[in-house]
Amino acid sequence: MLVDSHCHLDFPDFADDLDGVVARAGRAGVGIMLSIGTHITRHPQVLKIAERFEQVYCSVGIHPHEAGTEPPATVETLLSLADHPKVVAFGETGLDYYYDKSPRERQRDSFRIHIDAARRAGLPVIIHTRDADADMAAILEEEMGQGAFTGLIHCFSAGPDFATTALRLGLYLSASGIMTFKTAESLRETLASVPLDRLLVETDSPYLAPLPHRGKRNEPAYVALTAARLAEIRGISSAALAEATTANFLRLFSKVRR
Template identity: 60%
Template structure:
C-alpha cells in the first residue's frame, strides 16, 4: 500500500476521467489519497470527491496564491469546515514568494490563520513554501512557541537548512516527483538525511509528474515512481518504503480511517 499524501483530484476531475484516474491508482497499489483544498470558495467540490470515494480524504484551506482573493480567511472558518468527517488536514497554506500572486503580508496573515486552525483542531497543517525559507522558518518556529501543532512541508524542494529546522520543529517532509528530476541532486541529498519515520510521498498531481512520466499529466498512480526513487535513496526496498510512509501518514493524519 502507498498513500498519495497530496493530490488535486478536483483539478483532475476537470478532464472528465476521474473514475479512470482512481482505478489506475488503486491498481497501482495507491490508496488512500488525500485531495487538497486550494480555494475555500471551491471547497465544496473537493469535499464532494472525498464524500463519494471511501479511500479519498480531503483538506480544507487556501493556497498562498489565493490568499489575496481570500484574505479574510479565519481560524474559526477553517475549524468549522474541518469538522467534516472526511476533512483530515488544514491547508494547503504557506508562503510563495516565487510567483507572488498574493501580497506577502496577506500570505503571512492567512498562513497564521491556518496555523491557528491546526493548533485548535489537532489536524496537521499542509505547508507550501517556495522562495520563502526565512519567513517560513520564522513563522513556524514563532507559532510553535505559542503551542505545538502537527504538520508537514509538502512537495519539499528546499535546502538542507529548511529541512533541518522543520524537522526540529516537529514537522514531516513530503517528497514529490521532483526527486526524480535530473537536476535535483541537492534534494536527493536532503532525502538521504531525513529520518525514514518523518517521510511521506505525494504526487501534487496534476503537476510534477516523476520520471519516467515527466511531461505527462501527473496522477496518483505515479506515486509508485516517486516512492521507488525515495526507497533507492534510503537504501531500502520499495515495500519497506511503502510500509514506512503509510505508517507515517496514519500517525500524522490520525483522523483518517482506513
C-alpha cells in the same frame, strides 16, 4: 499500500477521467489519496469528491497564490468546515515568494490563521513554501512557541538547513516527483538523510509528474514511481518504504480511518 499525501482531484485536468484516475491508483497500490483544498470557495467540490470515493480524503484551506483574492478565512470558518469526517487537515497554506501572486502580508496572515486552526483542532497543517525559507522558518518558530501543532512541508524542495529546522520543530517532509528529476541531486541527498519516520510521498498531481512522465499530466498512480526512487536512494526495498511512509501518514493524519 502507498498513500498519495497530496493531489488535486478537483482540478479540471481530471474532470473527464476521475473514475479512471482513482482506479489506476488502486491498481498501482495506492490505497489512500488526500485531495488538497486551495480555495475556500471551492471547498464543496473538493469535499464532494472525497465523499464519492471511500479511499479519498481532503483538506480545507487557501493556497498562498489565492490569499489575495479568496475571502479571508477565519479560524472559526476553518474549524467548522473541518468538522466533516472526510476533512482531515488544513491547507494547503504557506508562503510563495517565487510567483508572488498574492501580497506577502496577506500570505503570512492567512498562514497564521491556518496554523491557529490546526493547533485548536489537533489536525495537521499542509505547508507550501517556495523561495521563502527565512520567513517560513521564522513564522514556524514563532507559532510553535505559541503552542504546538503538527504539519507537513509538502513537495519538499529546499536544502538541508531548512529540513533541519522543520524536523526540529516536529514537522514531516513529503517527497514529490521533483526528486526524480536529473537536476535534483542535491534534493535527493537531503531526502536520503531525513529520518525515515518523518517522510511521506506525494504527487501534487496534476503537476510535477515523475520520470519517465515528466511534462505530462501527473496522477496519483505515479506516486509509486517517486516512492521507488526514494527507496532506491535510501537503500531500502520499495515495500519497506511503502510501509514506513504509510505509517507516517496515518500517524500524522490521525483522523483518517485505518
